[in-house]
Amino acid sequence: MHDMSIASQIKALKTREFSSAELTQHYLDRIKRLNPILNALITVTEEKALDSAKKADRALNGDNNNELCGIPIVHKDIFCTQGVRTSCGSKMLNDFVPPYDATVVKNLAEAGTIMLGKANMDEFAMGSSNETSFYGSVKNPWDISRVPGGSSGGSAAAVAARMTPAATATDTGGSIRQPAALCGVTGLKPTYGLISRWGMIAFASSLDQGGPIARTAEDCAILLNAMASFDHRDSTSLRLPEKNYKDGINRPISGCKIGIPKEYFTGSLNPNVEATVFDMLKVLTDLGAKLVDISLPNTKLSVPSYYVIAPAEASANLARFDGIRYGHRCENPKSLEDLYCRSRAEGFGEEVQRRILIGTYCLSAGYHDAYYRKAQQVRNLIKQDFTKSFSKVDVIVSPTCPAPAFKFGEKSDDPVKMYLEDIYTIATNLAGLPGMSIPCGFVDQNPVGFQLIGDYLQETRILNIAHCIQRETDWHKLSPEEPS
Amino acid sequence: MRWDTVIGLEIHVQLSTVTKIFSGASTLFGAKPNSQACAVDLAMPGTLPVLNSKAVDHAIMLGLAIDAEIPSISVFERKNYFYPDLPKGYQTTQLERPVIGKGKIPIVLEDGTIKEIRIHHAHLEEDAGKSLHTGDFDSELSGIDLNRAGIPLIEIVTEPDLSSATEAVIFAKKLHSLVTSLGICDGRMAEGSLRFDVNVSVRPNGTNELGTRTETKNLNSFKFMEEAILLEVGRQIDILENGGSVIQETRLYNGETKTGYSMRSKEEANDYRYFPCPDLLPVAITASHLKKIRQTLPELPDERSTRLVADYGIGKSEANLLAVTKELSEYFETVAITSKNANQAANWTLGELMSRLNAANLPIIESPVSAEELGILIRRICDDTISGKIAKQVLDAIWKGEGTTDVIIKERDLKQLTDTKALNKIVTSVISDNPKMVSDFINADPQRRKKKLGGLMGQIMKRSKGQADPKRANDLLSHKLHQIINGEGN
Structure with a gap:
């Protein structure tokens, strides 16, 4: 059951090969066995899941048209779930139970999915290794001595370990694509504005975007159909005509122009990773696609400008966690200032505090122009680079990360080294473009990812190319040996 | 030395929209604490603001009424500071690109001349909540009421064009009249619907360089505003005439005790770290929308x-x-x-x-x-x-x-006595009953006689219970008295 894609599970549910209750119970059993080792989930909602599965089975026996009805799912713990603790990986929100659902959660519930639990993550989505979670690191199912990537490490690891067929995730600088790559699964970050941010706890509002992590591009398309919607409660939500993202994923890709940015194949890129990417390019040319050399000259500025803009926004977004209305409050505050200082110092971990400080500094009088304004200007240049390139090519491809998963502790003492993990993914967020990571092979038995970047709202295009690749390759079908 | 006063005002006008500026919660005044604060107003995690277009329309109406520039794009920014009644830890406001640009409001001074007060700009923002403390300020319990958090405000900033407390009050009353006439504010000052911050400085009479100013915040009546300005002007002149210098600071005025005191100095001022709010799109105002609003202007x-x-x-x-x-x-x-x-x-x-x-x-x-x-x-x-x-x-x-x-x-039979015959009767009897008054009148200097008529008129009115037509009675009385003077008799 758990090796099936969602597309196959949907068929099996429709033909009564198994029920949603059976499927749900199967995953809950796997979670019970694997989660103590992998720590991919912070909360398991067993009762709620079984209850929903029963309802889904009744609906399936009726005339339910929801494609996803009865399919289990895990939500990243950044999405608010009504009545279910939503921690955002932080001590600050250890006791926070939202009285509302995120739009993504609501959309997927209305589509009939079964929530199995909430996925572990880097605290407030700040991290690339899942080492910043208050609930402890998630282990990479392919090698439990290695990180799963971050910040959606729990989502990616849970899918990779077959604890769930799919998970929601969010991507601010690579937080869907990098863990998907490091765990050997498929993840999609849609165009900024395609998926509502309502109820998704903000890290950097102008960069945050929700998306699915699953096994295949086709599954991502099915999930995107349910997740994407115009939401009047999110002012940055895009109002678009209804669309089926599965339409056209089988289209032949011969003649398709694939851009290869020269700046993405230099410097810190692991040569073995590079080799797997070249193997994928071969798959693409065999399918008739054309490779076009392009240049994204401002790529080198993406990490520094991101690490001004994202912390700046975060410093304001996280100001609401002040110990006054909800969240962690220190014991016996002596004054208002003491209440603020200690509640925040105790409630936030080191990396979150670091980013709040960076952001506060960048926005301070006297530094605002040199950092924040300059970074925004660079952001525009990066967007222009992409706009220019997309006049010549249909998609841009690159490695997702410079290297496979690293060992725990390897980069946690060097924030800058950690920040460079996202060197290939960050520019996409700064530009607001859709990006995907699909498995493309292994380096030293650890999975690596292949990134596809599309033009605005060209999710169908990248899903189409990814799907065609996945028809020709088996990387996405491989699963790790069960750790014990 | 004689001193000139220089005053600029910042006015917070509470807009009378039904719902808040960034949420669907009600703006009704006087509800139970926190009963009109939704998840957005409480800044719950994951909530997002959505701009109330009515608030923008209200701002446009003001802009049109004061003949202001209305830029096609304005931008909301975050003003960052920590305070318990500021749930997000920032106030969503406007700084670099306000919704309303330069404008002007003419006022009529006491001598009837018209003075034009320049408006620097006006911007939209959200109000904060209210902190309530039991008993005295140091007592153990503080409460927060977030009903007011998110109520739309428009802040109007004038140039320092006002030169006295009287002028400032005339301006304030004019503005009150303007926003209530537009229907964008209920004008209830006691409920805080209109609040004034006054920037005051003085300089030697006839000089051009501005003196150091202070800002007295949150004056919610014309009377307090006038008192606060007079007090502050006096305070500054005293300091300067004693060789001291005015410190730039934010002050408060207590209308009960009629005293002003310092709240914080410039050195203690916050660095608000403004930046454009990424949750809100820039506000675009089209020419056709302006035209539409102009047509509905009262x-x-x-x-x-x-x-x-x-x-x-x-x-x-x-x-x-x-x-x-x-x-x-x-x-x-x-x-x-x-x-x-x-x-x-x-x-x-x-x-x-x-x-x-x-x-x-x-x-x-x-x-x-x-x-x-x-x-x-x-x-x-x-x-x-x-x-x-x-x-x-x-x-x-x-x-x-x-x-x-x-x-x-x-x-009540109050109809005026206009009948000549009846009036004649009363006048005649008053004359005969008051010989002293009559002789006083007759013996008076002809120029001063008019004054002496009053006493007799009073008697006439008294006898007629106030109903005698005063003009006719007066005519009859003076006619009869002159007849007596001229010896014409009855």
Whole structure:
């Protein structure tokens, strides 16, 4: 059951090969066995899941048209779930139970999915290794001595370990694509504005975007159909005509122009990773696609400008966690200032505090122009680079990360080294473009990812190319040996 | 040394939208604490703001009314600071690109000259909540009421064009009249619907360089504003004349104790770290939308005043007073039409009626005397049914709900005594009953005789229970007295 894609599970549910209750119970059993080792989930909602599965089975026996009805799912713990603790990986929100659902959660519930639990993550989505979670690191199912990537490490690891067929995730600088790559699964970050941010706890509002992590591009398309919607409660939500993202994923890709940015194949890129990417390019040319050399000259500025803009926004977004209305409050505050200082110092971990400080500094009088304004200007240049390139090519491809998963502790003492993990993914967020990571092979038995970047709202295009690749390759079908 | 005063105002105007500026919660005043604060107002994790387009429309109306530049794009920014009644840890406001640019508001000074006060800009923002403390400030319990958090405000910033407390009050009243006429603010100052921050500095008479200013915040009545300015001007002059220097600071004024005190100095000022709010898109205002709003713009006080002068022929100063609110001028117009005497209508509305309303602290729309009834009352003066003096008694009776003009006049037999025969009788008896007064009159210097008439007139009015037509009685009395002087006898 758990090796099936969602597309196959949907068929099996429709033909009564198994029920949603059976499927749900199967995953809950796997979670019970694997989660103590992998720590991919912070909360398991067993009762709620079984209850929903029963309802889904009744609906399936009726005339339910929801494609996803009865399919289990895990939500990243950044999405608010009504009545279910939503921690955002932080001590600050250890006791926070939202009285509302995120739009993504609501959309997927209305589509009939079964929530199995909430996925572990880097605290407030700040991290690339899942080492910043208050609930402890998630282990990479392919090698439990290695990180799963971050910040959606729990989502990616849970899918990779077959604890769930799919998970929601969010991507601010690579937080869907990098863990998907490091765990050997498929993840999609849609165009900024395609998926509502309502109820998704903000890290950097102008960069945050929700998306699915699953096994295949086709599954991502099915999930995107349910997740994407115009939401009047999110002012940055895009109002678009209804669309089926599965339409056209089988289209032949011969003649398709694939851009290869020269700046993405230099410097810190692991040569073995590079080799797997070249193997994928071969798959693409065999399918008739054309490779076009392009240049994204401002790529080198993406990490520094991101690490001004994202912390700046975060410093304001996280100001609401002040110990006054909800969240962690220190014991016996002596004054208002003491209440603020200690509640925040105790409630936030080191990396979150670091980013709040960076952001506060960048926005301070006297530094605002040199950092924040300059970074925004660079952001525009990066967007222009992409706009220019997309006049010549249909998609841009690159490695997702410079290297496979690293060992725990390897980069946690060097924030800058950690920040460079996202060197290939960050520019996409700064530009607001859709990006995907699909498995493309292994380096030293650890999975690596292949990134596809599309033009605005060209999710169908990248899903189409990814799907065609996945028809020709088996990387996405491989699963790790069960750790014990 | 003589000193010049320089004043600039920042005015927070609470917009009378039904819902808050970034959430769907109600803006109704006076509800139970925190009953009108939704997840967005509480800044719960994951919540997002959505701009209330009505607030923007209100801002546009103000912009059009003050002949301001209205840029096609404005931007909301985050102003970051920590305070318990500021749930997000930042206030969503506007800084670099406000919704309303430069404009102007003309005011009429006491001597009748018109002065144009320049508006620097006006921007939209959200209000904060309210912190409440039990007992004294140091007591153990503090509460936070977030009903006010997210109420839309427009902050209007003037240039330092005002040169006295009186001018500042004239301006403030004009602005109050403007925003209430536009219907964008309920104008209830006691509820905080209009709050004034005053920036005050002084400089030696005739010099151009601005002195160091202080800002006194949150004055919510015209009276407190005037007192606070006078106090601050005096304080600054005292400092300067004693060789000291004014410190740039934020101050508060206590209207109860009539004292001002420092809240924080410039050195303690926050670095607000403004940056554009990524949750809100820039606000675009199109030419066609401006046109649409312009067409719905109600009559403004200045236009109304001009029309009242033109249509009713009343004086400019009366017209200005009547034009302050739509309700007052509508009241006046009904009185004028009913009474068929616009000047009397203006005098009675602004005089007798307003003084009774002010004493009872009632707004014009709650006047116990309807405009029609006041019109009829004035008509009864004009057609000599009653005197102005009796009319005031009748007005009191109507005010108390004792009946209508004509019923009260009839039931109480207040009709003026105009019958010559009856008047003659009273005048004759008063003359014969008051020989001392009569001889005083006769023996007086002819130029001073008029003054001596008063006592006898008083007797006539007393004897007629105030109903004698004063003009006719006066004519008859002086005619008879002159007959006596001329020895014509009866």
